[in-house]
Amino acid sequence: MESLDDVIDDLIADRVIRRHRRTWLIVIGVVIAAALLVLATGGWKQRVGRAVPTYDAPATVAAGRFEFSFTKAEIIREPKTEYSAAKAELRVYFDVRNIDTEEHASTSVRNEVLRMVPGGGADLVKSNGASCRGETGWAIVPGLPPESCFTKFEIAPDFAADQIEVGILGEQYISDNGLIGANEDPYWQQPKAAAVVRMKPTVVVKEEK
Secondary structure, eight states: OOOHHHHHHHHHHHHHHHHHHHHHHHHHHHHHHHHHHHHHTTTOSSSTTOSSOEEESSEEEEETTEEEEEEEEEEEEEOOOSSSOOEEEEEEEEEEEEOOOSSOOOBOOOTTTEEEOOOTTOOOEEOOOOEETTEETOOBOTTSOOEEEEEEEEOOTTOOOSOEEEEEEEEEEEOOOGGGTOOOSOEEEEEEEEEEEEEOOEEEEOOOO
8 A cells, every 4th residue: 555655756757747737838839830830832932051053144944844044133213193002013034934844734824933032931922924925824835945034912001121032832743642542643833942043123213094
């Protein structure tokens, strides 16, 4: 039969174990949350510890189905008028080539493939895809020479920057998890951060018509 001292010792030991277990669970939870945050931001919200390479334009980046050659960026301003508020947009210019060696299919540049990286922990800004030959969503054909295109990002009317950064994501040619009964045939999906390109934008002011 255990003595009273033994019982007290067991109770104290049990409390200590539970307290330490709770502390370790909190630590593990914080680590997991931090890891998920890094993954969610694509590894490029903060320049410190960026997980993808950074290039200065002009620069060429191959990512997924496309090869982009970035040339310049413009901040286009529309001054306030009697009938409309001031507006601004960021345009990024590039040549794009379809390098799909898996499906050899024509496709357009999706809006989540190119994203503006504001920095400072702000959310990434999706583009409008790509405008080529005066048409948004122009299909890029494999095997043909690069198309000259641009993409647009929504910005505040008073936006100003000496340098902007654009994140490039590449889709992966992978299959779904067959263990859960999903499609086991590979296809282009799940865009993954590939690189960041820095550019010094020029300012263009549209004249009133």
